Amino acid sequence: MWVKVCGITCTEDAVLAVAAGADAIGLNFVPSSKRHISLDTARAVVEAVSGRARVIGVVADLDESALRELLAQSGVDTLQLHGHEPAHLVERLLPDAFKVIHVENGADVDRARSYPGDLLLLDTKSGDQLGGTGKSFDWSLVRGLAAERRVVVAGRLTVENVAQAIEQINPWGVDVASGTEASDDPRRKRPELVARFIERARNAAKR
Secondary structure (H helix, E strand, C coil), X not given: CEEEECCCCCHHHHHHHHHCCCCEEEEECCCCCCCECCHHHHHHHHHHHCCCCEEEEEECCCCHHHHHHXXXXXXXXXXXXXXXXXXXXXXHHCCCEEEEEEECCHHHHHHHHCCCCCEEEEEECECCECCCCCCCCCHHHHHHHHHXXXXXXXXXXXXXXXXHHHXXXXXXXXXXXHHHEECCEEEEECHHXXXXXXXXXXXXXXX
């Protein structure tokens, strides 16, 4: 079970997530996000965890040249495309990017199937918000897709429900942001929640 801890904003939280067993961490480059970080911070995080976990840059609605420049300047391994990026752009960026589909109904699942690449991240559709909403979607919608592709599930996953999500969907991976954050600061992680989330996800996968 591949586990990504997203919304990392500092090297301290990056290091603790990797030490707890995270396969990947997410850095947010979307300016409107409360978890947005600078390029300097991104470079520091990459240096701190390089070789121990994949570092994924969360972006939205940038053109191809800007995306490639961000890859080069930040040092992240992969870009997670959270906006309205077309399939042909994803195709050109493979294997350095994957698409996020915001799920509300079956039509969204069908749209997910139209995107290239083996990996897809499925998150909750919630107005104009691009993730980290603290809301989940109907997991039953994506069981079939999870049997066809490497699906990573996000959207209000927590220590309390991650095992249930894995048992219902059998995804390739899970992604957590708000479910591991400090209650008074969405920019910081609670170490005990990160560790428990990863442990419960791995135990559920074994079952």
